[in-house]
Amino acid sequence: MTFIKTVSSRLCRQFRKVVWNRRKYGTEIRNIGIMAHIDAGKTTTTERMLFYSGYIKKMGDIDSGNTVMDYLPSEIERGITVQSAAISFHWNEAQINLIDTPGHVDFTIEVERSLRVLDGAVAIFDASRGVEAQSRTVWMQADNHNIPRLAFINKMDKTEASFTNSVDSLKRRLKANTLILQLPVIQDCQYIGVVDLITMERMEWDMNVVNPNQHGRKYNKHKLTRTDEGWGNMVAARTSIIEQLSDIYDEVALLWLDGENAGNAEKFPTVELKKWIRQGTLDQTIVPVLCGSSFKNIGIQPLLDAVVDYLPRPEQIQHSFLQYYNxxxxxxxFKVLHDKRLGSIIFVRVYSGHLRSGGTIYNVNKQSEEKIGRLMSVYADEYKDTKQIEAGNIAVISGFQNTVTGDTLVESKEAFEAAVNKANVLHRQQDDGNHSVVLAAVKIPEPVFFCSVEVYSPTQEKALRHALDVLCREDPSVRATIDDGGSIMLSGMGELHMEIISERIKTEFKVDAYFGPIQVAYRECPSVQATHKAAYKRTILDSNYEIEIGIQISPSAEAGTVTDPSQVLKPLYNPELCHSAALGVVQAFQQGNLLGYPVMSATVQLLAVRAKRGCPPGLVTATAIKCTREALDKAACDLLEPVMNIEITTRGENLLQNILGDLAKRQAKVHNIESSDNEGNMKIVAEAPVSEMKGYASRLRSSTSGNADLSLQISGYQVVSEERKHHLKNLMRNFG
Known part of the structure; x- marks a missing residue:
């Protein structure tokens, strides 16, 4: 009886939990992202998903520039994804909120802020190339955010495609514990479908179908039997799945060893397999692997099934901050966008509670209220008004004035204060775990390229500043600053990034502007801790002031620059005076003493700020600039330059020596050379200064007649050698 009561109470608790989750989240939701290296087929895959779900009646094509998700002129012209785009559609009674992210290294911030709000992801790989540089980067980003994912080996129709090699590269380069759920079906040297090892079904797409209404929507499904060719191999593959799961979960091992169908892979329950594959995906102990060809319309429906079957619902992802908001x-x-009709719009992921149209919410980061103008559901570049957005969903809001990427939004100031109090109580009770009531902000990388921007007419000055304000708010990795001479300097993450920004300013904002040559953004950083205290006498309009300032500058492991007074540590007394001094520190850090580049990787503390009552704030700021520059001299600053990881895959060994010779001329350090497959193709992994790699893609393409693939990725900053520093100083002198 006790056992029955215990089971009954457990069932009641589970029932209440299910009912609560249904009430809280409303329907089956999957918040997923599509991530991959450039040209692996992200947008094409998304387009097929929309078509087969019935969201669109005709599939678009990247070459034709008519895809749903790539709608910006720059995306259509180049055939790449520049901005992440979100869309909602339904599959098997589940609502899928999907974000298609960029694959180009210049737009890593787009991937980062999208991953921040996702519950699961589909990682797409080119079957002829396996794991590439940017696919490895986004995989690591997903690791950092603990995002469960599926792997989709795309482009299986290519002549050089290899499912086996691609899976091996996932194991070797990503350390992924792959679980192969499908095998490719090849007939007469043509890829035509997949074998589903879970349901033991063979799915074939008729490659000769020309009916435009088909486009892969219909396919033949055949239940496999012992009489089918390759039956033994397929049973062996299914056995491997069961054994892998048995190694992880005791429950599967018991079924496999002592269950009704023990040791019989053919009859092992499909329901149990799906259950534990889902659990392994959520636990991130396995990565299910599927295959297909998005371009040839093969394998997308089974991929959508896997998204619903194996990726998590919102309530299955643990977020520590939710416990504080009741x-x-x-x-x-997580994203700000400028819409021609709506103005500035904000993309928001709702974690708990709900958003209501016309309501007021509280921005924790800005400590201010925001009024919801219009509340909308998102469909790529189209938005539909809605009255309410439930937890687990993604919304678009217009009317916000101060909100930017990474801000936490709550119901009210009172709700936030209550959450803080609850977190403080828990922190006193248990001094472990994360007790933050604010969502972790998106980490913004340092820009590595810059150029000057000028307008041809003074009447365009206001339009330019408006365009820059909008673009910097949209994309936190874009920075616009004014140097000592009053010139506007525009910074970004790469040459392509800078080109697209300049194009948008000219075409979208109609600003007739001149953009100077794109230059590498060097940095300066302190090499030793330095303390400097001094008293400065100043005279303004016969009034004499003595201002005393003490400052300490220390090297820091953090790679960012000091761009805001709040980053400067200050004394607790006289906050207005200390704020004025901190403004001076920030200004001084924008142009270092070596070559005038911003100072980074530094911690700054104002030790003392004293001045006679009535001293003008501007005078304190100007004095702090002088004191900071003197402290920087003591800190023995080094010059830093951005470096990038290089990955080159050659088709043919005879190209290797020429490529290595060219890399040597560009100050590159070669880290590894390995065979990328069994056909003599080689992979070179190296690192080089960004300044040396400008134009290298074109050079490599011409020198190898297109028989080499290049991936470049910014990897950080390194100290410039004395010889190279001398060389750069001469260049600066000549430029000046």
Whole structure:
């Protein structure tokens, strides 16, 4: 009887939990992202998903520039994804909120802020190339955010495609514990379908079908039997799945060893397999692997099935901050976009509670209220008004004035204060775990390229500043600053990034502007801790002031620059005076003493700020600039330059020596050379200064007649040698 009561109470608790989750999240939701290296087929795959779900009636094509998700002129012209785009559609009674992310290294911030709000992801790989540089980067980003994912080996129709090699590269380069759920079907040297090892079904697409209404929507499904060719291999592959799961979960091992169908892979329950594959995906102990050809319309429906079957619902992802809000609203702004009709709009992921049209919410980061103008569901570049957005969903809001990427949004100031109090109580009770009530902000990388921007007419000055304000708010990795001479300097993450920004300023904002040559953004950083205290006498309009400032500058492991007074550590007394001094520190850090580049990787502390009552704030700021520059001299600053990881895959060994010779001329350090497959192709992994790699893609393409693939990725900053520093100083002198 006790056992029955215990089971009954457990069932009741489970039932209440299910009912609560249904009430909280409303329907089956999957918040997923599509991530991959450039040209692996992300947008094409997304287009097929929309078509087969019935969201669109005709599939678009990247070459034709008519895909749903790539709608910006720069995306259509180049055939690449520049901005992440979100869309909602339904599959098997589940609502899928999907974000298609860029694959180009210049737009890593787009991937980062999208991953921040996702519950699961589909990682796409080119079957002829396996794991590439940017696919490895986005995989690591997903690791950092603990995102469960599926792997989709795309482009299986290519002559050089290899499913086996691609899976091996996932194991070797990503350390992924792959679980192969499908095998490719090849007939007469043509890829035509997949074998589903879970349901033991063979799915074939008729490659000769020309009916435009088909486009891969219909396919033949055949239940495999012992009489089918390759039956033994397929049973062996299914056995491997069961054994892998048995190694992880005791429950599977018991079924496999002592269950009704023990040791019989053919009859092992499909329901149990799906259950534990899902659990392994959520636990991130396995990565299910599927295959297909998005371009040839093969394998997308089974991929959608896998998204629903194996990727998590919102309530299955643990977020520590949710415990403090008692089901009231908590949400994160993860993207800002400028819409021609709506103005500035904010993409928001709702974690708990709900958003209501016309309501007021509280921005924790800005400590201010925001009024919801219009509340909308998102469909790529189209938005539909809605009255309410439930937890687990993604929304678009217009009317916000101050909200930017990474801000935490809650129901009210009172709700936030209550959450803080609850977190403080828990922190006193248990001094372990994360007790933050604010969602972790998106980490913004340092820009590595810059150029000057000028307008041809003074009447365009206001339009330019508006365009820069909009673009910097949209994309946190874009920076616009004014140097000592009053010139506007525009910074970004790469040459392509800078080109697209300049194009948008000219075409989208109609600003007739001149953009100077794109230059590498060097940095300066302190090499030793330095303390400097001094008293400065100043005279303004016969009034004499003595200002005393003490400052300490220390090297820091953090790679960012000091761009805001709040980053400067200050004394607790006289906050207005200390703020004025901190403004001076920030200004001084924008142009270092070596070559005038911003100072980074530094911690700054104002030790003392004293001045006679009535001293003008501007005078304190100017004095702090002088004191900071003197402290920087003592800190023995080094010059830093951005470096990038290089990955080159050659088709043919005879190209290797020429490529290595060219890399040597560009100051590159070669880290590894390995065979990428069994056909004599080689992979070179190296690192080189960004300044040396400008134009290298074109050079490599011409020198190898297109028989080499290049991936470049910014990897950080390194100290410039004395010889190279001398060389750069001469260049600066000549430029000046």
């Amino acid at each position: 089901d009231t609203l908590s949400a994160m702004a």
